[in-house]
Amino acid sequence: MTDPLPTGATIGILGGGQLGRMLSVAAARLGLRTHIYEPGSNPPAADVAHAVTTAPYDDVAALTAFAHSVDLVTFEFENIPTEALDIIEAITPIHPNRRALGTSQDRLVEKEFLRSIGLTVAPFAEITDAASLDAAIATVGTPAILKTRRFGYDGKGQARLKSPDDATEALADMADAPAVLEGFVDFSIEISIIAARNPQGQIACYDPGQNVHREGILHTTTVPAKLPASLRTDAVLLAAKILNTLDYVGVMGVELFVTPQGLIVNEIAPRVHNSGHWTQNGCAVDQFEQHIRAIAGWPLGDGGRHSDVVMENLIGADVDKVPALAKEPNCAIHLYGKVETKPGRKMGHVNRIKN
Amino acid sequence: MTDPLPTGATIGILGGGQLGRMLSVAAARLGLRTHIYEPGSNPPAADVAHAVTTAPYDDVAALTAFAHSVDLVTFEFENIPTEALDIIEAITPIHPNRRALGTSQDRLVEKEFLRSIGLTVAPFAEITDAASLDAAIATVGTPAILKTRRFGYDGKGQARLKSPDDATEALADMADAPAVLEGFVDFSIEISIIAARNPQGQIACYDPGQNVHREGILHTTTVPAKLPASLRTDAVLLAAKILNTLDYVGVMGVELFVTPQGLIVNEIAPRVHNSGHWTQNGCAVDQFEQHIRAIAGWPLGDGGRHSDVVMENLIGADVDKVPALAKEPNCAIHLYGKVETKPGRKMGHVNRIKN
Numbered sequence: 001m002t003d004p005l006p007t008g009a010t011i012g013i014l015g016g017g018q019l020g021r022m023l024s025v026a027a028a029r030l031g032l033r034t035h036i037y038e039p040g041s042n043p044p045a046a047d048v049a050h051a052v053t054t055a056p057y058d059d060v061a062a063l064t065a066f067a068h069s070v071d072l073v074t075f076e077f078e079n080i081p082t083e084a085l086d087i088i089e090a091i092t093p094i095h096p097n098r099r100a101l102g103t104s105q106d107r108l109v110e111k112e113f114l115r116s117i118g119l120t121v122a123p124f125a126e127i128t129d130a131a132s133l134d135a136a137i138a139t140v141g142t143p144a145i146l147k148t149r150r151f152g153y154d155g156k157g158q159a160r161l162k163s164p165d166d167a168t169e170a171l172a173d174m175a176d177a178p179a180v181l182e183g184f185v186d187f188s189i190e191i192s193i194i195a196a197r198n199p200q201g202q203i204a205c206y207d208p209g210q211n212v213h214r215e216g217i218l219h220t221t222t223v224p225a226k227l228p229a230s231l232r233t234d235a236v237l238l239a240a241k242i243l244n245t246l247d248y249v250g251v252m253g254v255e256l257f258v259t260p261q262g263l264i265v266n267e268i269a270p271r272v273h274n275s276g277h278w279t280q281n282g283c284a285v286d287q288f289e290q291h292i293r294a295i296a297g298w299p300l301g302d303g304g305r306h307s308d309v310v311m312e313n314l315i316g317a318d319v320d321k322v323p324a325l326a327k328e329p330n331c332a333i334h335l336y337g338k339v340e341t342k343p344g345r346k347m348g349h350v351n352r353i354k355n
Numbered sequence: 356m357t358d359p360l361p362t363g364a365t366i367g368i369l370g371g372g373q374l375g376r377m378l379s380v381a382a383a384r385l386g387l388r389t390h391i392y393e394p395g396s397n398p399p400a401a402d403v404a405h406a407v408t409t410a411p412y413d414d415v416a417a418l419t420a421f422a423h424s425v426d427l428v429t430f431e432f433e434n435i436p437t438e439a440l441d442i443i444e445a446i447t448p449i450h451p452n453r454r455a456l457g458t459s460q461d462r463l464v465e466k467e468f469l470r471s472i473g474l475t476v477a478p479f480a481e482i483t484d485a486a487s488l489d490a491a492i493a494t495v496g497t498p499a500i501l502k503t504r505r506f507g508y509d510g511k512g513q514a515r516l517k518s519p520d521d522a523t524e525a526l527a528d529m530a531d532a533p534a535v536l537e538g539f540v541d542f543s544i545e546i547s548i549i550a551a552r553n554p555q556g557q558i559a560c561y562d563p564g565q566n567v568h569r570e571g572i573l574h575t576t577t578v579p580a581k582l583p584a585s586l587r588t589d590a591v592l593l594a595a596k597i598l599n600t601l602d603y604v605g606v607m608g609v610e611l612f613v614t615p616q617g618l619i620v621n622e623i624a625p626r627v628h629n630s631g632h633w634t635q636n637g638c639a640v641d642q643f644e645q646h647i648r649a650i651a652g653w654p655l656g657d658g659g660r661h662s663d664v665v666m667e668n669l670i671g672a673d674v675d676k677v678p679a680l681a682k683e684p685n686c687a688i689h690l691y692g693k694v695e696t697k698p699g700r701k702m703g704h705v706n707r708i709k710n
Contacts, residue, residue, distance in 0.1 A: 004678070008694040025380050028403045031690035031703070048383045048403040284636065284687040284708050299681045306685065306708050307661050323359070326654045330661065332639040335386035339363040348386070353639050353661050355710075 005071055005296035007031035010050065012070035012092070014084075016043025018336040018346060019076035019272050019288075022280075024048045026288035032296060037066050044336045045076075057084040067091035074250065074295050078104050078270055079151050095295040096250040100270045103246065107149045107180045110268060117245050119238055120264045122257075123183035133171055136181040137164050143184045146170045148177040158216070185264050187257035191225045194276035195239035196251045196290045196300050203243060204290065204300040205236045206283065209275050209311070211255070217344065221275045221311040223282060227258065234263050242268060251276070251291035274346075278309040281332045281351035308354040319347035330354075360426055360651035362386035365405065367425030367447070369439075371398025373691040373701060374431035374627050374643075377635075379403045381643035387651060392421050399691045400431075412439040422446035429605065429650050433459050433625055434506050450650040451605040455625045458601065462504045462535045465623060472600050474593055475619045477612075478538035488526055491536040492519050498539045501525045503532040513571070540619050542612035546580045549631035550594035551606045551645045551655050558598060559645065559655040560591045561638065564630050564666070566610070572699065576630045576666040578637060582613065589618050597623060606631070606646035629701075633664040636687045636706035663709040674702035685709075 005011070011027050013020045016038030024034040025048050033050035036043065039057065046052045051069070055062035057080065067073065067088040074095050085101070088094060094101075103113050111121045125136035127146065137144065142164055148157035157177070159170035171179075191208040210225035211218055227235075239254050253273025255266040276287035285293070285301025293300055314321070319341055325331055335348035360366070366382050368375045371393030379389040380403050388405035391398065394412065401407045406424070410417030412435065422428065422443040429450050440456070443449060449456075458468050466476045480491035482501065492499065497519055503512035512532070514525035526534075546563040565580035566573055582590075594609050608628025610621040631642035640648070640656025648655055669676070674696055680686055690703035 007674075007690060007692060021383070025383065025403065028376070028380065028692060029689055031692045033402050033692070047388050047405045048380065050402045281639065284685050284706075293681070299678070302684050304684055306710060319362075323654070326648070329657050329659055330639050334384055335362060337362060337383060337386045337388070351639075355661060 004298050005032060008033065009071045009296075010035050010069065011292065011295070012037060012066055012073040012088075013045065013049075013076060014038075014073065014080055015076035016040065016045035016049075016052070017076055018044050018348075020045035021048055021336060022277075022288045022334075023074070023076065023272065023291060026286065027292045029289060030292055030296065030298070032292065035066065035070050037063070044338060047337050057081045060087060063087045064091065072295060074291070075101075076271055096248050096252070096270045097246070100246045100248050100252075104268050104270045105150055107147055107267070108178075109149075111180070114242070114265050114268075117241055119241070120262065122185045122264060122266070125181050127171075127174075127179040127181050130167070130171060133167050133181065134164075137161070137167060140181050140183040142166075145182045145184070146174060146179050147182060148174055148179050150177070156216075185257045185259060185266075187259045187264065189226065189258045190255060190266065191227060191235065191258060192221070192253055192255045192273065192275040193235045193239045194251060194253055194273060194279065194287050194290075195236075195243055196287075196294045196303075197243040197248050198294040198300055199249050199297050201244075202300050203240050204303045205239055206276065206279055206287070206303045207305055208232060208235050208256070209278055211275050214315075215344075217315055217346075218274045218313055219315075220313070221278050223278050223305065223309050223311075231258060231263060238263065238265065250294045251287050274313065274349075275311075277334070277349050278311040278351055279305075280334065281353050282307045282309040306355075310352045310354060312350050312352070313346060314348040314350065316341055316343045316345055316347065322348070325350055328352075359653050360387060363388065364426045364651075365390050365424065366647065366650070367392060367421055367428040367443075368400065368404075368431060369393075369428065369435055370431035371395065371400035371404075371407070372431055373399050373703075375400035376403055376691060377632075377643045377689075378429070378431060378627065378646060381641065382647045384644060385647055385651065385653070387647065390421065390425050392418070399693060402692050412436045415442060418442045419446065427650060429646070430456075431626055451603050451607070451625045452601070455601045455603050455607075459623050459625045460505055462502055462622070463533075464504075466535070469597070469620050469623075472596055474596070475617065477540045477619060477621070480536050482526075482529075482534040482536050485522070485526060488522050488536065489519075492516070492522060495536050495538040497521075500537045500539070501529060501534050502537060503529055503534050505532070511571075540612045540614060540621075542614050542619070544581065544613045545610065545621065546582060546590065546613060547576070547608055547610045547628065547630040548590045548594045549606060549608055549628060549634065549642050549645075550591075550598055551642075551649045551658075552598040552603050553649040553655055554604050554652050556599075557655050558595050559658045560594055561631065561634055561642070561658045562660055563587060563590050563611070564633055566630050569670075570699075572670055572701075573629045573668055574670075575668070576633050578633050578660065578664050586613060586618060593618065593620065605649045606642050629668065629704075630666075632689070632704050633666040633706055635689065636708050637662045637664040661710075665707045665709060667705050667707070668701060669703040669705065671696055671698040671700055671702065677703070680705055683707075
């Protein structure tokens with residue numbers, strides 16, 4: 001157990017996208033500095049960071065210097081090469097820990113972990129070739145989704161099977177990457193719970209948000225979710241079980257399907273999560289500050305909500321709506337500073353405050 | 356009339372203290388970058404800025420390069436040397452404008468301006484020597500306060516006169532600086548109103564906050580203030596009159612005394628103001644974003660408040676309370692990243708959310 005990070009200490013962040021950007025602002029609010037490590041030039045987080053290293057994840061010298069320049073390291077995305085983490089961890093602590101990261105980097109490992117601690121996941125099977133896919137279709141059934149085990153996000157690396165006839169095409173979409181077949185879950189809504197744990201073992205959760213996706217990308221999160229109190233309790237308990245089992249330090253996003261049989265865990269993300277952006281305008285301590293508090297060894301915020309919020313992502317050309325949104329009362333705008341608009345690119349979000 | 360600043364444009368900020376820091380974060384939220392100009396090294400704003408120039412205000416080359424690197428310039432304090440502003444303004448626009456800045460830089464000019472547009476100020480008189488002070492005491496009376504015309508803040512450059520006997524000592528405190536004698540106002544409370552105006556002439560005000568000072572420094576601001584509706588209206592109308600008369604663009608803080616005869620204007624600050632920090636946790640658009648919106652030509656937030664807030668400054672050793680404050684529910688912490696604690700130094704503030 002170490003002392004809380006003092007004012008002026010520096011947190012290293014792997015990844016300079018919008019999550020790193022908002023983490024950096026939250027760190028500043030607590031008197032802490034950030035150093036961003038990002039291969040791309042002019043990343044969104046650079047605008048609000050104390051220092052930036054622009055280098056690839058296989059640059060041993062850059063990784064070493066980065067690790068020496070900071071007091072601890074965290075990350076904004078889970079697909080960080082293992083070798084880079086090994087170099088950093090020999091020098092300075094990484095939070096959340098490698099076990100949590102390794103678990104979430106691989107859909108198969110993640111599902112097996114969740115099942116091993118007694119949680120419910122969708123039916124699944126490991127896919128290595130056409131034969132294993134045929135066998136999996138027989139047990140998991142169709143419709144189903146074939147997903148790469150690693151490096152998937154926002155609906156990428158996924159193929160739907162409406163019937164067994166789609167097997168060959170779906171497998172081709174995987175381009176020989178190891179995959180998992182997941183059975184469809186008949187759910188009423190998708191929710192997510194943003195949970196945090198600090199090194200002292202304190203756990204805090206925000207109220208679950210109700211998510212709506214469009215074309216595989218989160219569109220809106222509404223808080224509070226339409227959810228019976230018993231399922232709220234279940235969501236908190238299962239999130240706490242995941243965090244405690246992993247000896248987790250930081251914020252985690254847990255996506256859940258609500259079904260007549262209870263909650264099914266869709267996936268976990270060992271980081272701040274898009275479905276937790278509403279906390280910026282609904283809570284005294286938002287998910288970004290909560291993550292910084294956790295990894296810096298501070299007391300956690302209690303997760304209390306002062307306002308109901310609907311978060312809406314601005315994807316691609318949605319950002320053209322900003323002039324109109326700027327005139328809307330009770331609408332908090334959060335742009336990521338990305339100059340080039342691309343289809344499917346997350347350009348920003350708005351939080352509509354509802355009380 | 357120019358178009359709104361686009362994503363990726365850069366705002367230059369003169370001054371790298373906590374106000375520049377919080378302006379920088381607000382600019383980032385709107386997709387804009389900031390470039391801080393500050394003589395001191397490692398200023399608070401540098402941790403969250405895209406670029407920083409460390410140079411004095413008489414460095415012509417640095418000022419010129421700074422002005423060329425940004426799309427417009429604003430400032431976080433009013434005591435900027437005129438020559439520096441001349442250099443910058445020859446290259447790029449400065450908001451708020453020079454007239455507003457010049458008015459607020461000189462207590463005598465400010466009071467004469469306010470009186471000229473029909474607003475009530477405390478009785479005052481210009482002081483240049485012992486004879487003018489004696490004459491002023493005869494008309495203004497005692498108790499009174501002698502203040503330097505320029506460069507005063509947080510109670511600095513001020514001397515109290517309980518009786519005419521204190522005249523000699525008070526005048527010595529001014530160290531030959533031009534001064535103003537202000538009569539005491541018998542007020543029930545002090546409030547401030549944070550108002551904004553954009554280039555299109557749109558005006559928006561936040562609800563007035565009620566201020567309590569300790570040792571000449573703001574201690575708390577409570578919103579809503581205990582104030583009849585008619586005085587709320589008066590506060591908004593007088594703020595609008597000041598902004599419109601000055602053709603003002605940006606946020607202004609207006610400090611007001613509440614008396615049985617109505618509102619008396621204490622002073623104006625042509626910038627974001629400590630008594631507006633509560634807006635960070637009470638409003639969808641806080642005073643920092645409001646200032647950026649105004650100077651960037653965006654639509655203003657409407658000033659609506661979703662939560663009641665009590666702001667408390669952390670002055671000097673108050674910052675030692677942070678570990679306890681971090682455990683307090685509904686308490687939002689804002690630290691400025693200042694490593695060295697000094698008596699009277701503003702280290703941060705907290706916003707306690709009350710709904």
